[in-house]
Every structure is written in structure tokens, then in C-alpha cells.
Amino acid sequence: MMPPFSVLHVCMGNICRSPMAERLTMMAARERVGDKVDELIYVSSGGTGGWHAGEEMNPPAAREVRRRGGHDVGFAARKLLGEHLDTADLVLASTAEQVDYILGLRADSAGRTFVLGEFGRLLGKIDQGTLPPYAPEPDPVYARGVALVEAVDRVRGGQPPEAEDDLDDPWGRGDAFFSRVADEIDATVRPLVAALLAG
DSSP states (O other): OOOOEEEEEEEEESSHHHHHHHHHHHHHHHHHHHHGHHHHHEEEEEEESSTTTOOOOOHHHHHHHHHHHOOOOOOOOOOOOOOHHHSSSEESSSSSHHHHHHHHOOGGGGGEEEHHHHHHHHHHHHHHGGGGOOSSHHHHHHHHHHHHHHHHHHHHHOOOOOOGOOOOOEEEOHHHHHHHHHHHHOOOOOOOHHHOOOO
8 A cells, every 4th residue: 555645845944834834735635535634645844944943833824724724733843854855745845945955955856846836836737637536545646646746747847936936934924924825825735635635
């Protein structure tokens, strides 16, 4: 049996953007498949810097996740390591600069590493009808996920991300700013989950 399809979100300190993305992805997946979620998809996050390792989510980020029906319990920030990239089937970074950092750690992850907004923008251009069929079991979900990432990478065609694909850093900003960033995260992770778990 294949492991769950693994999505890794990356930002700078791993206390604002990537933890919101981690928990909002899981929430969207749970809404679709309920308690089977942990068998089908594994979502984690990390930061390019380790300053906040072990810390909880930044309070406004945690508030935003809770406000949307997710939970922030049990989160602890961590510094991104090469081994985290080795086990990720899809890596979504908040900015193009972070993609460069990721590729510096693991050049072989290029085909499965995207800026979050870039992935969302390109996802709409693929024909999901060509993907392996969905079934609520680990093996078909894994096969569908890998094919989905390959399809989005093909559409990308080696083009660099666009400036507007970057996710603004909300650290130190007000709740309205965090809410906008969370909306932008949702705009990619919800279609991603829908494509992956197309029940």
C-alpha cells in the first residue's frame, strides 16, 4: 500500500503562512473524506529559517485558522530540512525566493516544487479527465496526486513563476491582512484538494 500523498508547505519562519496553509489544506481534505483523511493525505510545513523552531502558530494566523473551522492545536514550527523534501510529493512555497532555497537543498525536487499561487494558477489549465480515476483509498489517491503534480509541471513548461504568485508575508500585520492571505491560500488549496479527492 502506498503512503498518503504528501503535501509540504514552506514559508520563512513556519509560524504564519505555511502553518495556515497546512491546516487549511487538512481542513479542506477532511470536509471531503472525513476520518479517512489521514490515510489519504499527509500535510506538513516548514520554514527556510529556524528562528521559531518549536513555537506555536503566530496568534493571528491561529485565529484565522480557527475562524474558518480548522484547528491550530499541536502545531510546532520547524526548520525545513532536505529529508522533509525527500518525502514530499508536492512542495508549495509561499514565494519564488523560497523555491530557490528549496532547490538549493534538493535540486531533484524541481518538478514537484511550486510557488503556492503559481500552482493554483496552473491547476486550472490541466485536463483533470486525464488523471487516474479517484477512489477513496491510499493507492489511487497517491497515483492521482503524482499524476496531478506531473500535469501541472508540464503546463508550467519551465516558465518561472509570476510576481503575483508570491504570498505576502502577514507577520506583524493586522487581522485583515492575515484574512486576505488566508483567502489566497484557500484559493489554491481548495481546488488542489478537490482535484486530488475528486469524490
